[in-house]
Amino acid sequence: MPLVSMRQLLDEAAKGGYGVGAFNVNDMEQIQAIMAAARETKSPVIVQASRGARAFAEDLYLFKLIQAAAELNPDIPIAMHQDHGNSFETCKSAIELGYTSVMMDGSLKADGKTPSTFEENVEVTRKVVDFAHERGVTVEGEIGVLGGVEDGHGAGGSGLDHITDPDQAVEFAERTGVDALAIAIGTSHGAYKFTKKPDGSVLKMDVLIAIHKRLPNTHLVMHGSSSVPKDLQDVVNKYGGKLKETWGVPVEEIQLGIRNGVRKINVDTDNRLAITGAIRKVFWETPEKFDPRDYLKPAREAMQKVVALRMTQFGQAGHAGDYAPISIAEIAKGYADGSLTTQPLVAAK
Numbered sequence: 001m002p003l004v005s006m007r008q009l010l011d012e013a014a015k016g017g018y019g020v021g022a023f024n025v026n027d028m029e030q031i032q033a034i035m036a037a038a039r040e041t042k043s044p045v046i047v048q049a050s051r052g053a054r055a056f057a058e059d060l061y062l063f064k065l066i067q068a069a070a071e072l073n074p075d076i077p078i079a080m081h082q083d084h085g086n087s088f089e090t091c092k093s094a095i096e097l098g099y100t101s102v103m104m105d106g107s108l109k110a111d112g113k114t115p116s117t118f119e120e121n122v123e124v125t126r127k128v129v130d131f132a133h134e135r136g137v138t139v140e141g142e143i144g145v146l147g148g149v150e151d152g153h154g155a156g157g158s159g160l161d162h163i164t165d166p167d168q169a170v171e172f173a174e175r176t177g178v179d180a181l182a183i184a185i186g187t188s189h190g191a192y193k194f195t196k197k198p199d200g201s202v203l204k205m206d207v208l209i210a211i212h213k214r215l216p217n218t219h220l221v222m223h224g225s226s227s228v229p230k231d232l233q234d235v236v237n238k239y240g241g242k243l244k245e246t247w248g249v250p251v252e253e254i255q256l257g258i259r260n261g262v263r264k265i266n267v268d269t270d271n272r273l274a275i276t277g278a279i280r281k282v283f284w285e286t287p288e289k290f291d292p293r294d295y296l297k298p299a300r301e302a303m304q305k306v307v308a309l310r311m312t313q314f315g316q317a318g319h320a321g322d323y324a325p326i327s328i329a330e331i332a333k334g335y336a337d338g339s340l341t342t343q344p345l346v347a348a349k
């Protein structure tokens with residue numbers, strides 16, 4: 001089927017009470033792994049590309065691969081999303097290519113490193129929302145700043161430096177009209193999220209729940225939400241890797257989030273670990289091999305396994321056939337006539 005609006009995908013997830021994984025891609029094998037997992041589990045899916053991915057793969061290669069995925073999988077709703085757009089121009093270029101969703105990460109300035117002011121964030125996000133909604137494209141905004149750096153994007157530092165303030169989240173949602181809201185609750189990008197199994201002192205699920213109470217109908221997004229399971233770390237290290245011990249976001253915390261308004265969960269590191277472990281194993285055990293297919297095939301299978309597991313854990317499995325896709329033109333009409341609301345329901349404190 002044609003690429004679908006992420007707004008539709010998330011609205012349906014809210015109706016069904018489940019979350020949808022958003023998996024990052026840079027190449028054909030990762031896209032194939034995600035689609036194989038989506039077919040296996042009958043899941044709607046969000047595929048996302050960072051600015052780094054778009055530069056690595058070249059825009060047109062990557063976008064044509066996604067179109068091929070849509071064409072080859074007529075029964076799977078796929079939203080194509082720009083991850084961490086740093087400016088209006090980045091989001092505009094993704095929309096003009098045909099992405100059905102963009103993230104405007106106005107929590108940082110356009111350098112992708114320096115935290116911005118609240119007013120700057122509102123202004124640039126609002127501008128992207130106006131441009132995107134006219135074209136039927138979904139917008140995710142971010143309030144608060146995540147920790148860590150990935151693909152050259154991020155403020156660095158701890159995830160605890162800029163936790164989202166629930167009152168600001170309400171004002172941000174009201175003033176920007178975003179379809180989905182990424183919040184900072186202590187998570188970080190990359191593999192090194194926590195130095196021990198996270199508890200309430202570093203992973204602020206209470207903040208997430210407080211935001212959901214104020215914005216009960218707003219689709220919340222969890223970034224930096226790989227679980228970084230020990231078995232994936234162990235495979236990498238068993239075959240010559242040198243990962244330091246680290247902890248991600250436990251799946252049961254993500255599931256608690258899903259019960260409290262989280263509809264989109266970003267996962268990248270787990271897939272990177274699965275791929276790297278599978279390739280290292282082939283290199284280690286059969287150093288005589290040199291055909292890229294000998295290690296890319298197991299790498300693709302290892303990623304498929306992780307993605308399928310997450311799809312089941314997030315609850316999106318089995319929901320691919322629940323709804324017919326609404327065309328992007330119809331979605332644009334919905335924004336224009338107000339049938340697709342962009343004003344959040346706000347509950348009293």
Ligand SMILES: [Zn+2]
Nearest residue numbers: 084223224266
């Ligand atoms: Zn992110």
